[in-house]
Amino acid sequence: MNKERKLIIAGNWKMNKTVAEGLDLVHGLKLELASVKEVDIVVCPPFTALSEVSKAILDSNLRLGAQNMSENGLGAYTGEIAAGMLKEFSVRYVILGHSERRQYQKESDALIAKKAASVHAAALKPIVCVGETLAERESNQTEQVLDTQVRGSLCGLTREQMVETVVAYEPVWAIGTGKTATTQQAQDAHAFIRSLLAKMFDESIAKKVRIQYGGSVKPSNSRELMSQPDVDGALVGGAALEVRSFADIIKNSI
Numbered sequence: 001m002n003k004e005r006k007l008i009i010a011g012n013w014k015m016n017k018t019v020a021e022g023l024d025l026v027h028g029l030k031l032e033l034a035s036v037k038e039v040d041i042v043v044c045p046p047f048t049a050l051s052e053v054s055k056a057i058l059d060s061n062l063r064l065g066a067q068n069m070s071e072n073g074l075g076a077y078t079g080e081i082a083a084g085m086l087k088e089f090s091v092r093y094v095i096l097g098h099s100e101r102r103q104y105q106k107e108s109d110a111l112i113a114k115k116a117a118s119v120h121a122a123a124l125k126p127i128v129c130v131g132e133t134l135a136e137r138e139s140n141q142t143e144q145v146l147d148t149q150v151r152g153s154l155c156g157l158t159r160e161q162m163v164e165t166v167v168a169y170e171p172v173w174a175i176g177t178g179k180t181a182t183t184q185q186a187q188d189a190h191a192f193i194r195s196l197l198a199k200m201f202d203e204s205i206a207k208k209v210r211i212q213y214g215g216s217v218k219p220s221n222s223r224e225l226m227s228q229p230d231v232d233g234a235l236v237g238g239a240a241l242e243v244r245s246f247a248d249i250i251k252n253s254i
Contacts, residue, residue: 005210007226008166008233009250010042010065010127011240012095012214013049022049023056028243030060037061038254039233042093043240047081054089065093065127068101071114083122094119095235097129097153099172109152116154120161127166127212127235128153130193134173143192150196159205167193167211168235174215176237183224186213190230219248226253 017025022045033041044065045053054064070080086094096119097112112128119126130149132142150167157165169189171181181189190211197206213225214235225231234253239245 003232005208005232006040007038007253008040008042008210008212009236009253010044010093010095010212010233011236011246012044012065012067012098013046013241014067014100014237015046016241017045017049019049019052022046022053025241025243026053026056026060026062029062029247030057032243032247033061033250036250036254039250041250044093044095050086050089050091054091058090063092064090065095066091067095067098069094069096069115069119069124071111071118073118083118083124086124087122091124093125093127093166095127095129095168097149099129099131099170099175102129103172109149109155112153113155113157116161116165117156120157120164125164125166127168129168129170129214129235131170131172131175131215137171137173142189146189146192147196150193151200154197154200159201162197162201162205163208165209166233167197167209168214169193169211170214170235176216178216180216180218180221180225181213183221183228186225187228187230190228190232194230217249219245219252222249223252 042063042065066086074082096115101107116126132145136145194206210232212233212235213231217234217236
C-alpha cells in the first residue's frame with residue numbers, strides 16, 4: 001500500500017499474558033512477520049513482561065511499547081512507572097489516555113497532556129488515544145468530543161513533538177464489543193482529527209502525523225480500514241493476543 005505515512009500497527013495486550021505466554025506470542029510473531037518492512041510493528045505487553053519481551057525482540061523488526069507511564073520523574077509515587085524505567089527496556093512507544101484508563105482511572109485530558117510531555121522529554125513516542133462513547137455518537141457529539149480530547153490531550157506539544165506523536169482514534173463503543181466503525185465512519189473521524197491538527201499546528205504537520213484506528217480490528221476488516229486515506233494503522237486489542245490473528249491483520253494491511 002503506497003501511503004505517504006508509514007503504517008503503524010500496535011498490539012495492546014492490556015492486562016493479559018504471563019511472561020512465558022508473552023514470550024510464546026512474540027516468538028511466533030517474529031517468525032510470521034520477519035519479512036515485513038512496510039509496517040512499524042509494536043507490541044505492548046504489561047509492565048511485568050517488558051524486560052523479557054524486550055530481550056526476545058532485540059534482533060527483530062518488532063518494537064516495544066508500554067501501556068501507560070507516570071507524568072512524574074523518579075520519586076515518591078507508589079505504584080507508578082517512570083520514563084527512565086521504561087527506557088531501560090528499550091521501550092519506544094507509550095500508550096496514553098486509553099478509554100479504559102479515562103473511564104476506570106478517571107484520567108483527564110490535562111493529565112494525558114502532562115504524560116505526553118513527559119514521554120517526549122524522555123525521547124519516547126506517545127500513542128495518544130481519543131474517542132467517543134456510544135451515547136455521544138448517538139447524540140451527534142462525536143466531533144465535539146474529539147475536538148475537546150484532541151486539543152486537551154495534545155496541549156503544549158511543539159510542532160516537532162507532534163510529528164513524533166501517534167494519535168489513536170478508538171470509538172469506545174467499538175472496543176472489545178465486536179462492533180467496528182464502518183470504514184466511512186473511521187475515515188470521517190480520522191479526517192476530522194487531521195483537520196484539527198492542521199488548526200492546532202499547520203497543514204504540513206497534520207499531513208505527517210499518523211492516526212491509528214482502534215476498535216474490534218480483525219484480519220477480515222483490516223485491509224479495508226487501512227486503505228482509507230487518513231487511516232495510518234491500527235491499535236489492536238483482543239486480536240493482538242494470538243499470533244495468527246495479529247500477523248494476519250498486519251499482512252492484510254500491506
